[in-house]
Amino acid sequence: MELTPPFLAASCCHCEHCRKHSGNFGSMAMEVPREQMKILSGDDLLASWRPAPGLAIRFFCRRCGSSLYGMNEPESETVWVRMGVLEADPGLRPSRHTWVDSAPAWLPVPEDGLPRYSRRSS
Numbered sequence: 001m002e003l004t005p006p007f008l009a010a011s012c013c014h015c016e017h018c019r020k021h022s023g024n025f026g027s028m029a030m031e032v033p034r035e036q037m038k039i040l041s042g043d044d045l046l047a048s049w050r051p052a053p054g055l056a057i058r059f060f061c062r063r064c065g066s067s068l069y070g071m072n073e074p075e076s077e078t079v080w081v082r083m084g085v086l087e088a089d090p091g092l093r094p095s096r097h098t099w100v101d102s103a104p105a106w107l108p109v110p111e112d113g114l115p116r117y118s119r120r121s122s
């Protein structure tokens with residue numbers, strides 16, 4: 001995957017679907033205009049999961065299982081790239097926590113001063 005800056009925002013999502021998809025607390029992702037993301041190889045290894053109609057589609061690698069990116073709709077103009085798969089620092093830091101009411105009891109949302117939203121922020 002190749003990403004061309006500038007990127008739009010970074011967000012820490014605590015929703016149950018990100019949690020189940022990642023097998024972790026949720027996901028840390030950054031919003032990237034779709035035309036600024038290129039899949040360089042391995043298209044055939046991409047698989048997707050949409051928990052239910054109307055919820056974001058999540059793409060992952062069928063070989064290694066890594067959660068790679070997601071989008072609200074197939075025609076969305078932006079994608080949310082999982083920051084854990086980046087090989088270099090994108091220079092962007094999380095600016096908010098979303099779906100905080102869904103955070104698991106075993107890992108409360110940190111008190112880091114970032115804005116918190118009970119659902120999606122935009």
Ligand SMILES: [Zn+2]
Nearest residue numbers: 013014015018
């Ligand atoms: Zn989420």
